[in-house]
Every structure is written in C-alpha cells, then in structure tokens.
Amino acid sequence: QKEVEQNSGPLSVPEGAIASLNCTYSDRGSQSFFWYRQYSGKSPELIMSIYSNGDKEDGRFTAQLNKASQYVSLLIRDSQPSDSATYLCAVKAYSSASKIIFGSGTRLSIRP
C-alpha cells in the first residue's frame, strides 16, 4: 500500500464549477497535511496546509481533513483555467519529524 494515494486523473471540471481532489494516507500518526500545485515544467508550490480535523478555507480553496478516515481533500470553488495543474497531496511523516511524503498527484483540467 502506498503511503499517500491520489487518483491520477485527469479530472476535467467546467470553468466556474467546484473541483474536488481527494487523498488518503496510511500512517495513522501523521500530523501535518499539505496540498501543492505544480504547473507543467515548474516546481511544486504550497497552497494549503491543515493540521486539525475539519475544514480550512483560504480564498477559493478549502482543505478538509478527517483523521479517523485518514482522508484529506481539497476543494477549489469557481474553478478558473489557471487552476489547471497537477495537485500533490503531501503528508508529514510521524516517524520522522521533518520528512514529507508526496502522493502521485491528480492532474486537473478546467475546461472553458
């Protein structure tokens, strides 16, 4: 079982709709969870972090965490063509305080 799992996509969403990206993780003791956005040919950029169960909102982005289900999600409201990118879920490993494990990423395409 992979440590961090994501659906590779591509996920196609019409412009203006809500894009929903999902991620599961295997280490029940994980403490910190991140979403990175990576445009083609660019390095990953951190867009959201979440540490507690529930929702965390930042602009058009909402991260959701459910530790009991070992599930993290990212919602993008009012999707724009500029949101088209690969979204990487990342988890900070409990066994090593500073190491981050990445999922394989979900490719998101926003169609006009």
Add this chain to the structure above:
Amino acid sequence: SAVISQKPSRDICQRGTSLTIQCQVDSQVTMMFWYRQQPGQSLTLIATANQGSEATYESGFVIDKFPISRPNLTFSTLTVSNMSPEDSSIYLCSVPGSTTGITSGYTFGSGTRLTVV
C-alpha cells in the same frame, strides 16, 4: 520565507559522467531535502542534508550514487554519479518555509532537469 537558487536549471549529460547540482538559500536552514521527480511521477525523497553531519538517505538511494555536501547552513550540493539514462529526471532541493505566506510546509527550488544520453 526562504528563497532558493538552484542550478543548473537543465543539462544533457553523457552516460558514465557525473553532474553536481547546487542549491543556495537566502537564509540559514537546519535541514535541506533533495527530491527526484521522474517523468510523469510524483516526488521521491532522496536524502536529508544536515549541516556538519552525513546526509540521511532514503531506502533505495546510496551515498556512492548520490553524494551530498552541506558545508554550511545556506548551501548544499547533490551529485548524480556514473549516470545512466534511468537517472534522467528532475532533481529538486527543498527547505522548510513557503513563498506563499504559509509558514508550515516546504519551499522548493526551481529544479534541475537532467537528461542522460
């Protein structure tokens, strides 16, 4: 937030040769991380570079193949040794901090796109 300068941005190398990648950070950081991202894949941690001690390598990565230097708290190098086409990948360094105002998580350098022929 830390700003990372990584170079070279890309290189094409002959098999059997070595390439050294450099990362310079504009502030002192305790740990630096080296990742590899193979075509169409996610990021895999190669090693954690600690100042003043040997790097800590992840399973599947060895010092002879990927020697790392960390001479001070703002600089690190990763060497890809005795390269083969399978080493063709993007190599990224990373440090704690973010350029987007999120104080947790890590910032990445711009990456080095390596092609081995």
